[in-house]
Amino acid sequence: MKILIINRWDDEHQSDYGSRIDHSAHEVSYVTVPKHVPRIPATARHIQVVENYLSPEPVIEAAVAAHRACGDFDRLLVLSEFDLLTGAQIRERLGIPGPDTEAVLVFRDKTRMKAKVAAAGLRVPQFQQATTIEEMTAFRAELGASVVVKPRTGAASIGIFVVGPDQDLAATLADTDLADYQVEEYLEGPIWHVDxxxxxxxxxxxxxxxxxxxCYGFSQGHPLGSAVQTGPEADTMLAFTEACLQALGLERGAFHFELIQTPTGPVFLEVGARFGGGEIPWVFQDVYGVDLIGDWIRLELGERPVTLPAPGPDRGHGGFLLVPEPLGQELVSRPSMVGAVPGLYAEELPEPGHKFDGKGGYRFILGRFRYHAGSAAEVEEAIRATIRDYRCVLADLPTESADDVQPVAVPEPAR
Structure with missing residues (x-):
């Protein structure tokens, strides 16, 4: 087949297309940015370089240029959530099979996805598309409770506000462009994700x-931990997830699904038609032997995934912890936690001298930790132990005065 890949990544795991696609059996072309070119296999058919991904138009034009150079493409692979809509436009323009704009919007637009899930008789929060303070105020007044204000097509909890029933909505949202926003009821309960x-x-x-x-707490400076669960509660979450995905029409591919556990059952929050972020791909590879990225690619190429393990606790339980970046700080020193915490098998830590500038996302942060233990309780205890004992020394930026150097404890998770 002739395959075109829109490649946003440069890390060795996510951008390892060479081991996942036989470049001698297929003609594989790429659209990427200059610094990612070294990750592209030498056997690539064609490489089209764009300066950045800030706007979809240059990416679309680069795909058109690759089409002119290589002819019609049989498949387009777009694996980043931020590029899914761009990929849909490329498919429509070049006649490439796969999800079109309407199919992708169901997994990018939070009002569309909730409406479609609700239409299937599955529970979602009360919600409304709202682009003015007046609309949001009226919705909250009718609800009589706290609300969540979020972008309809956002990701990674960027631009989200939780606003109490007595808080000033206008003041809270004063500097926010609400043109692409929605409002929904705030629900209490444990948050789950299914991948x-x-x-x-x-x-x-x-x-x-x-x-x-x-994830919202992480955006507010709290560490984010997660542990795989098994048992009746987990089975309920899995069944609810599958029903929602079928209602949304996801025939094939990776997914990252979020829901809230309430006393009356699970409630849909949102879903991405892509693999989960953070440490999820690495934990699934290490603990369960599942390459979410590779199997997604295989499905898109009409192949079967590699052997997938059946649900159950036989391979143990995986988990992860993300410690957010301390904005405006420079790392002076930090400990290694591998070997100090049972169940912690891998960590990704910044080096001393790293400056935290607010652009770290889920990758360039204060600490990334991965766990494997016999039970969910053991994983959760290991996460708590890491939070308790991970002590870093940070210095304020830009000054380098010794008076500004201070040890910093990881904050406890919000309750």
């Missing part, structure tokens, strides 16, 4: 995990 693969309209593989804190 896996759909094939032929059913869940080929999935694991249900429960967060310790939330």
């Amino acid at each position: 896996g693969l759909m094939a032929d309209g059913s869940m080929a593989f999935g694991r249900a995990s429960r967060y310790m804190d939330t």
Whole structure:
């Protein structure tokens, strides 16, 4: 086949297309940015370089240029959530099979996805598209409770606000462009995420995990932990997830699904038609032997995934911890936690001298930790131990005065 890949990544795991696609059997072309070119296999058919991904237009034009150079493409691989809509536009323009804009919007637009899930009789929060303070105020007044204000097509908890029933909405949102926003009810309860693969309209593989804190809490400076769960509660989350994905029409591919556990059952929060971020791909590879990225690619190419393990605790439980970056700080020193915490098998830590500038996302942060233990409780205890004992020394930026150097404890997760 002739395959075009829109490549946003440069790390050795996510951008390892060479081991996942036989470049001698297929003609594989790429659109990427200059610093990622070294990651492209030497056997690539064609490489088209764009300066950045800030706007979709140059990426689309680069795809058109690759089409002119190589002819019609049979498949387009777009694996980053931030590029899914761009990929849909490329498919429509070049006549490449695969999800079009309408199909992708169901997994990018939070109002569309909730409406479609609700139409299937599955529970979602009360919600409304709202682009003015007046609309949001009226919604909150009718609800009589706290609300969540979020971008309709956002990701990674960027631009989200949780606003209490007595807080000033206008003041809270004063500097926010609300043109692409929605508002929904705030629900209390543990947040879960389910990650896996759909094939032929059913869940080929999935694991249900429960967060310790939330992605929103991470954006507010709290560590984010997660542990894979098994048992009746996890089975309920898996079944609910599959029903929602079928309602949304996801026939094949990776997914990252989030839901809240309430006393009356699970409630849909949102879903991405892509693999989960943070440490999820690495934990699934290390603990369960599942390459979410590679199997997603295989599904897109019409191949079967590699052998997937059946649900169950036989391979133990995986988990992860992300410690957010301390903005405006420079790292002076930090300990290694591998060997000090049972169940912690890998860590990714910044080097002393690293400056935290607010651009770290989930990758360039104060600490990334991965766990493997016999039970979810053991993983959760290991995460708590890491939070308790991970003590870093930081200095304020830009001054380098010795008076500004201070040890910093990792904050406890929000309750």
